[in-house]
Amino acid sequence: MADLIMSEPLIPEPLLQQAASLLRSGRRLAVLTGAGISAESGIPTFRGAAGLWKSFRPGELATPGAFEANPGLVWEWYDWRRSLIKEAKPNAGHESLVKLEQHVPTLTVITQNVDGLHRQAGSASVLEVHGSIWRVQCTKCRGEWEDCRVPIPCPPRCECGGIVRPGVVWFGEALPMDVWHSAEAAVSSCDVMLVVGTSAIVYPAAGLVPLAREMSARVIEVNTKQTAMSHSVDVALTGPAAEILPLLVEQCIHC
Numbered sequence: 193m194a195d196l197i198m199s200e201p202l203i204p205e206p207l208l209q210q211a212a213s214l215l216r217s218g219r220r221l222a223v224l225t226g227a228g229i230s231a232e233s234g235i236p237t238f239r240g241a242a243g244l245w246k247s248f249r250p251g252e253l254a255t256p257g258a259f260e261a262n263p264g265l266v267w268e269w270y271d272w273r274r275s276l277i278k279e280a281k282p283n284a285g286h287e288s289l290v291k292l293e294q295h296v297p298t299l300t301v302i303t304q305n306v307d308g309l310h311r312q313a314g315s316a317s318v319l320e321v322h323g324s325i326w327r328v329q330c331t332k333c334r335g336e337w338e339d340c341r342v343p344i345p346c347p348p349r350c351e352c353g354g355i356v357r358p359g360v361v362w363f364g365e366a367l368p369m370d371v372w373h374s375a376e377a378a379v380s381s382c383d384v385m386l387v388v389g390t391s392a393i394v395y396p397a398a399g400l401v402p403l404a405r406e407m408s409a410r411v412i413e414v415n416t417k418q419t420a421m422s423h424s425v426d427v428a429l430t431g432p433a434a435e436i437l438p439l440l441v442e443q444c445i446h447c
């Protein structure tokens with residue numbers, strides 16, 4: 193009889209129990225997500241091994257100056273990302289947040305991602321603090337609308353003749369104030385915060401984690417690696433979000 197090879201659990205049981213009971217104690221949850229939650233949907237992260245920034249330098253593409261200097265090049269990058277995102281589907285990580293939302297009084301998803309996968313998965317309350325890759329804005333008449341064409345002309349033009357830009361927040365740009373204030377309010381009033389798949393390098397979004405701590409919320413981190421925040425959270429679960437979040441949510445709901 194072949195020996196039954198018991199694989200090591202992804203997360204040691206006591207740690208999973210600790211995280212699940214913390215999560216279960218939450219009445220007002222805030223979930224901060226970054227590119228890592230979309231990794232298992234096939235969307236490259238920014239700073240990982242195959243990250244977006246590996247092939248490009250941030251200053252070359254995700255800044256107003258880069259767009260002004262070469263709108264066509266910046267749009268080619270976004271057109272390529274849109275072509276990936278168009279084929280991507282929400283993964284078990286996104287879906288488990290939708291399931292969790294049905295079992296807690298309030299759950300707000302605050303995402304740095306521009307891919308729209310939380311909304312696509314069915315999350316009811318999503319704050320896209322860095323905008324959406326599917327929205328565009330005219331640099332001349334300031335009109336804003338959704339344009340899901342793939343491929344899209346690089347750069348697209350508005351009816352007014354103006355050059356159209358992606359509706360995302362670039363480095364050096366302010367976050368949309370209404371969305372940002374809602375994110376700060378959700379974190380300031382939460383009793384548990386889940387931080388999933390972010391390197392916690394980009395501010396002001398990364399500042400939401402210390403804000404939660406200041407407001408005495410308990411913080412659980414899910415990441416494949418240690419991050420700048422790992423030392424300051426209550427529980428750090430190491431592994432892929434699409435595997436850990438379903439385990440965590442099942443444990444939280446059914447135990």
Ligand code: BV8
Nearest residue numbers: 226227228237238239304363364365389390391394395433
């Ligand atoms: C601003 C949209 C001021 C575009 C992006 C202090 C305070 C305020 C600002 C600053 C500050 N210090 C520095 C700044 C400036 C700057 C900044 O933070 N720079 C960094 C590089 C130091 N911030 C800004 O410029 C912000 N604006 O401050 O404006 C202002 C105020 C008033 C008036 C005028 C100006 C704007 C920042 C927004 C930039 N836009 N994106 C686009 O997408 O193209 S940022 C970009 O990085 C994405 O949004 C991305 O989400 C974000 C953060 O990265 P992560 O999501 O964390 O992704 P990353 O790859 O880094 O990490 C992935 C993680 O997942 C890793 O930890 C990995 O281990 C993990 N992982 C991988 N696979 C998995 C996984 N985890 C779980 N499961 C897996 N399977």
Ligand code: ZN
Nearest residue numbers: 330333350352
């Ligand atoms: Zn226009």
